[in-house]
Amino acid sequence: MQGNPTFMEQAIALATENVTSGRGGPFGAVIVRDGKIVATGVNLVTATNDSTAHAEIVAIRNACTALGSFQLKGCQIYTSCEPCPMCLAAIYWARCDAIFYGSSAADAAAAGFDDAFLYEEMKQPINQRKIPTVSLLPERAISSFIAWRAQAGRIDY
Numbered sequence: 001m002q003g004n005p006t007f008m009e010q011a012i013a014l015a016t017e018n019v020t021s022g023r024g025g026p027f028g029a030v031i032v033r034d035g036k037i038v039a040t041g042v043n044l045v046t047a048t049n050d051s052t053a054h055a056e057i058v059a060i061r062n063a064c065t066a067l068g069s070f071q072l073k074g075c076q077i078y079t080s081c082e083p084c085p086m087c088l089a090a091i092y093w094a095r096c097d098a099i100f101y102g103s104s105a106a107d108a109a110a111a112g113f114d115d116a117f118l119y120e121e122m123k124q125p126i127n128q129r130k131i132p133t134v135s136l137l138p139e140r141a142i143s144s145f146i147a148w149r150a151q152a153g154r155i156d157y
Contacts, residue, residue: 001098003100004032004035007076007078010028011078012028012102013028014028015042015043015055018042018055023042024044024045024047025045026081027043027054029055029056029058031060031096032075033075039066040059041056041062042058044058055079055087057090060072063094070094070157071094071157072095072096074097075096076097077096079099080103081104082101082105084115085118085122086118
């Protein structure tokens with residue numbers, strides 16, 4: 001599958017403008033459907049005090065709003081940098097058809113945005129992760145899933 005360089009240029013321009021304007025980090029994303037831009041996003045982590053406001057997440061939120069859907073089937077995402085684990089997961093959950101990226105994770109790491117530790121952390125057993133992760137009240141928590149399975153009008157995703 002080949003991407004469209006014009007859309008990647010747009011993602012890169014958004015990332016650069018985000019830095020030069022002082023709004024945030026050097027990341028931009030463009031979501032495209034049928035050859036047209038549906039939504040864009042830039043890194044707004046520091047601007048909004050939201051650690052999840054990465055460019056890809058912002059673009060996904062904007063595209064879902066614009067399309068009135070929680071899924072982005074038929075869409076491609078162009079991102080100025082290889083997605084971090086959080087963004088990669090969000091792209092998969094959104095069901096984008098393709099990911100096109102500019103800079104690599106190694107390029108991001110060299111600029112101070114190193115996410116290699118996250119990939120390593122995810123490989124660890126839960127009881128060996130750096131942030132303590134403990135199951136609490138699992139016998140009660142399962143009730144949410146029981147209610148979900150019984151819900152006649154649920155929207156599966």
